[in-house]
Amino acid sequence: MFNRCCSFRSSIDYKIIHDPKPIILSNNMDKIIKRLLWYVPNIESYQSEKNELISEKLYDDFSFTYIINKMNMVIDRDVKWIEPNISFDDNDWEYYEENICLNCQKILITRQKKLSKTNDLLRCLRNCIAHGQFTVVDDYIIGFNSCKNGVKKAVIKIKPLPLLNALDSLTAPKSKELLLAYAFEKAGYNVIKEPVSPASNFRFDLFLEKNDKQYAIEIKDFRGQSYLHLKHLEKFLFHSEGAFPGIERVLIIDTSRVTKEIRVREKEISNFRIIDINQVKELLKEDPIDILRM
Numbered sequence: 001m002f003n004r005c006c007s008f009r010s011s012i013d014y015k016i017i018h019d020p021k022p023i024i025l026s027n028n029m030d031k032i033i034k035r036l037l038w039y040v041p042n043i044e045s046y047q048s049e050k051n052e053l054i055s056e057k058l059y060d061d062f063s064f065t066y067i068i069n070k071m072n073m074v075i076d077r078d079v080k081w082i083e084p085n086i087s088f089d090d091n092d093w094e095y096y097e098e099n100i101c102l103n104c105q106k107i108l109i110t111r112q113k114k115l116s117k118t119n120d121l122l123r124c125l126r127n128c129i130a131h132g133q134f135t136v137v138d139d140y141i142i143g144f145n146s147c148k149n150g151v152k153k154a155v156i157k158i159k160p161l162p163l164l165n166a167l168d169s170l171t172a173p174k175s176k177e178l179l180l181a182y183a184f185e186k187a188g189y190n191v192i193k194e195p196v197s198p199a200s201n202f203r204f205d206l207f208l209e210k211n212d213k214q215y216a217i218e219i220k221d222f223r224g225q226s227y228l229h230l231k232h233l234e235k236f237l238f239h240s241e242g243a244f245p246g247i248e249r250v251l252i253i254d255t256s257r258v259t260k261e262i263r264v265r266e267k268e269i270s271n272f273r274i275i276d277i278n279q280v281k282e283l284l285k286e287d288p289i290d291i292l293r294m
Helices: 027-039 060-070 090-095 117-130 160-170 175-186 230-240 260-267 277-283
Strands: 011-013 079-082 099-101 106-110 134-137 140-146 152-158 206-210 213-220 248-253 272-275
Touching (some): 027 140, 060 160, 090 152, 106 117, 117 152, 175 206, 175 213, 260 272, 272 277
Parallel strands (some): 079 106, 213 248
16 A cells, blocks of 8 residues: 555655755756656657667566666555546645655656556656756655646656666666566576587577576567567577577567467477467566466
């Protein structure tokens, strides 16, 4: 259940009106504000780059949970989503006006269902800053997002640096590998270093170990294709054959499904399996399913 504050309240008074104007920021906070205003992914800024991973419906809950965990927050306790047809609670809004606790972070947002949760958070945070309805207290940003007609949309009280650090991880070149590694770790796997392979130059994305069994993970994105084609499977099998003898090869297809023809071919190959989009969904649940033991 959402709590407006923690059990160790350390309150401080503040004013949302900047005094002096312009607001005086440390060099570090100045850079943070500029990043949130212009450069974080998928916001309404010409400088903002698109990032599909934090927009994808498949990874929505999991990537948001990853960010919240990296911020040392707990979703049920610290995040409150308000349904679009429900009015923002005035008591919630007023609770954070003029006085806040510096021992906890809180996020209250009226949900936009067409956006991922991460995009929704970044949009509201950017709006707080762009509209000047924010201030900085210690290492916190406290911001309010409301429409011109006075309709309340969001209250955000966070330490922004851990948020940006988590976003950096999710927008890095190997971000999907990182997220899936995090998911497998939650399911009890250890991420291990790549074993020495004199037999092949093929490089897998990830290596896992659990109960003395090792797995070599290859993640393939066939965006735009509803089903994995046999030619793509055969190409992978050809190039990865013999790369790591004794280690089970796992091909993860998180954008497509698998046909009966592909499953028949899969059964013909020893020490190999295919994980499709439906199984990835099982791995990404709050209580993850061990999809390599199914």
